Amino acid sequence: KAGVTQTPRYLIKTRGQQVTLSCSPISGHRSVSWYQQTPGQGLQFLFEYFSETQRNKGNFPGRFSGRQFSNSRSEMNVSTLELGDSALYLCASSSGQTSTGELFFGEGSRLTVL
């Protein structure tokens, strides 16, 4: 069974640009959530999608957005990039509707903003 796949793995952008990151969950998983990891803040929740609907949203500005497609693949977009957006972005999928199932994480997309 293929794991969670995130693309691209690494990318460099400049301030003011926008970026789109992609996440393909494990086949059959309907929940996809996104996390940002920075050295100072640890792992922080961005948002979660379940069956194409945003179910939960973290405390991030509106520049951070996401969506989920009918095949459960998800994308997140960050517009007007700032230096502080440099981070590892992790996506995780799970099978169930509730949170008693474990999350399966991808290897992440490492974004550097110059």
Add this chain to the structure above:
Amino acid sequence: ILNVEQSPQSLHVQEGDSTNFTCSFPSSNFYALHWYRWETAKSPEALFVMTLNGDEKKKGRISATLNTKEGYSYLYIKGSQPEDSATYLCAPLNNAGNMLTFGGGTRLMVKP
């Protein structure tokens, strides 16, 4: 956003030592608690998902206990091995969605 504290922040032990760390979280509206192990250059991997007060789970040399009334969980590693070196993260949930609030983690380093 939940206030989650993990202690200690880091821990150095010798191979063969047993060790334990703590995760503290708000006890109100408890729904579930996740534990993950995150090795350098890899993805976080689930260790346990716990839901019941008094629950105890075990996977090999690693076990965890849960006290939802007082808001804490302990993770134990018996006979630590170098391959146990990783950051251990806990994340409680207070609703049914997968909005995990991760603690800062405990970084374990096991010396051979």
